[in-house]
Amino acid sequence: MLILGIPCLVLRFLLQEVSFQCVLQDVQTQLFCFQTCTRAKGSMYHALTYATILEMQAMMTFDSQDIMNAGNTMKEAQAIYGQKHRIKEIHAEICYAECLLQRAALTFLQDENMVSFIKGSIKVRNSYQTYRELDSLIHSPHYVKGENHPHFEGGVKLGVGAFNLTLSMLPSRIVRLLEFVGFSGNKEHGLRQLQEGASVYSFRSVLCTMLLLCYHTFMTFVLGTGKGNVEEAEKLLKPYLARYPKGSIFLFFAGRIETIRGNVDGAIKRFEECCEAQQNWKQFHHMCYWELMWCFTYKRQWKMAYFYADLLSKENTWSKATYIYMKAAYLCMFGPDDHKPFGDDDVALYRAVPSLKLKIAGKSLPTEKFAIRKSRRYLSSNPVPLPVPVLEMMYVWNGYAVIGKCPDLTGGILECLEDAEAALERSPGNSYLFVDDQCVIKLLKGLCLKYLGKISEAEEHFTYIHLNEKKIKYDHYLIPNALLELALLYLDQDRREDAVKILERAKQNYKNYSMETRTHFRIQAALHQAKLSPENGVLEAEVSC
Known part of the structure; x- marks a missing residue:
């Protein structure tokens, strides 16, 4: 199952972001054009694009x-290339x-059995080997540039770059x-x-x-240390945003750049503009709803955050369990005088979460x-409330790296955590999950204190x-993540040897x-x-990964 990570990551980026013209203008019109265009039945690039x-x-x-x-159309496209054309035409x-690569992703999505997994893995490997061979061809002394060589070389750079970047990020x-x-894979x-x-x-x-743009605004945050290259992302985005000022996908990335900067308003x-720009793909709106939910979370506007979680739970099927969990979590943040939506009860919502679990590609x-x-916790007749479920999930998506750019936002979240800590201390009998809850709050408080400059x-x-760690009963994820955050704290102080030792401990133990x-x-x-x-940013050999 390990090889599954490659097509899922690469294809998600290639396919979700391939909408360059269709999301720029109108998806249904573009689909109609491709469906009625006879060239899609005989032209390599038309067939692949459709x-x-x-x-x-x-x-x-x-x-x-x-x-x-999609699978049938991709098979038809592959048939156009054929062995005969492949020999004659690079x-x-x-x-x-x-x-x-794209057929592999569909194989993983369509079936969960081992035969499909093996077939998909073979397709990924063959694609990878083909890209490597074509890259060698470009650098060969026998390579002769034709009239359309930039399009060929661009395809090779896309494939080689995507594989190298994705592989380099894997554990x-x-x-x-x-x-x-x-x-x-080599990241650089x-x-x-x-x-x-x-x-x-x-x-x-x-x-x-x-x-x-995906790498600088998403991957470095969700799967990295939160140190994305905002300047590079803005430089890449600027010409496209100037050319397509109402292009939803570019407005979306513009919103991500503002988020990373801490400019939540x-x-x-930007995300609201993105939703207004096109009405054909509601799933694209849902990506904006997710971002808006977190933006209002950073501002501690729980009702607005709940509103977008509720919209996602009703309109989107990607992860009902997550959306319902977030709805329940936001309800917990409502004050005693706040009017809760009719029919919504946080305990009932929490109890519904396990029944909504999905499997994608068998996982x-x-x-x-x-x-x-x-x-x-909420399945028993006497549930033990979660202390800060919203702020804990915010850590999962590395939201503290966002609010860390804005002291006011960080200070506000810290106040919430201090209130939760005081409430936990007052809780009757200090439940058997007291240490788990205390350590959750400690982890999140530590992040706020770090970004506020209170390093010690x-x-x-x-x-x-x-x-x-021996006293923690269930939330064992806290220990390696606390070590990770401690190591990142040391890296910021240039204590690299101490940081590496802690990171290795978190990874191995x-x-x-x-x-x-x-x-x-x-x-x-x-x-x-x-x-x-x-x-100089050069890799040093003595530190082992």
């Missing part, structure tokens, strides 16, 4: 009929590699296994390939740009599993969790806890940061 749009739709909806339609070879234990079966090389692909006009330059404005979603574990206090909070894979992604990113020389 199939990609259908696959993007399938990825957005997870509807079985959409998946089947453009057919690059289209074939893209098609393989080291997965990388070692993938290297054994022939995969390898991947970024360089994508930057070159984005800077030269080709059919795929916009895809290189979108993948880089500016982000809200349960980590965020859903986290929400289900947390909701189990932050260190005390992270260390407290590690010292009390703890297993089978909530959100483990995501934590390992973040540990890998922190180790990569620790290996960089502060003078």
Whole structure:
């Protein structure tokens, strides 16, 4: 199952962001044009583009009929390339590699059995090997540039860059296994390939740009240390936003950039503009609703945050369990005088969460599993309330790296945590989950204190969790994450040797806890940061990953 991470990550970026023209203007019109265009039946690029749009739709909806339609269209596109065309035409070879990768993603989505997994994995490996061979061809002395060589080279840079970047971010234990079966990745090389692909006009330059925007505004936050290159993201986005000022996907990324900067009001404005820009793909609105939910969370406007969680729970099918959990969590934040929505009860909502679990590509979603574990408290006749479920989930999505840019927002969240800590101390009998709840609050308080510049206090909070790990009953994820945050605190102080030791301890000594894979992604990113020389950013060999 380890190889599954590659197509899911790469394809999600390629397919969700491939909407360059269809989301820029009108999706249904573009689909109609492609359906009625006879060239899609015989032209390599028309066939691939049409199939990609259908696959993007399938990825957005997870509807079985959409998946089947996309799969059939992708097979037809692959048939156009054929062995005969691939021998004669290198453009057919690059289209074939893209098609393989996309068909692999559909295979994983459509069936959960081992045969489908093996078939999909073979497609991924063949695609990877094809990209490598084409990259070698470009650098060969026998390579002759044709009239359309920028489009071919752009495709190679997209594939090579995407694979290298994705593989480089995977936890080291997965990388070692993938290297054994022939995969390898280099982050710097991947970024360089994508930057070159984005800077030269080709059919795929916009895809290189979108993948880089995903990396700088999402991957570095959700799967990294929260140190995204905002300036680079803005530079990449600026020409597209100028050309397509009402392009939803570009407005969405503009909103993400404002969020990362800590300009939450500016982000809200951008996401609202994004929703107004097009009405055909409601799933795209849902991406904005998710971002708006967190923006209002940062501002502690619980009713507005609840409003968007409620919209998602009613309109979207990606993760009902997560949305219902968030609805219940926001209800817990309402004050005694706040009017709660009719018919909504937080305990009833928590109890509904386990029944809503989904499986995608045969795997349960980590965020859903986290929400289900947390909701189990409410299954008994005498439930033990969660202390700060909203602010805890905010940590899962690395929201503290966002509010850390704005002292007012950080101070406000810290006040909420201090109130929760005082309420916990007053709780009757200090329940058997007291230490778990106390350590949750300590972790989150430590982050707020760090961003407010109170370094020694932050260190005390992270260390407290590690010292009390034997007393924690269920929330074992707190210990490796506290070590991770302590290591990041040390990195900010240039205590790199201490940081690496703690990161290795967090990576090696703890297993089978909530959100483990995501934590390992973040540990890998922190180790990569620790290996960089502060003078010139060159990797130093003595630190092992």
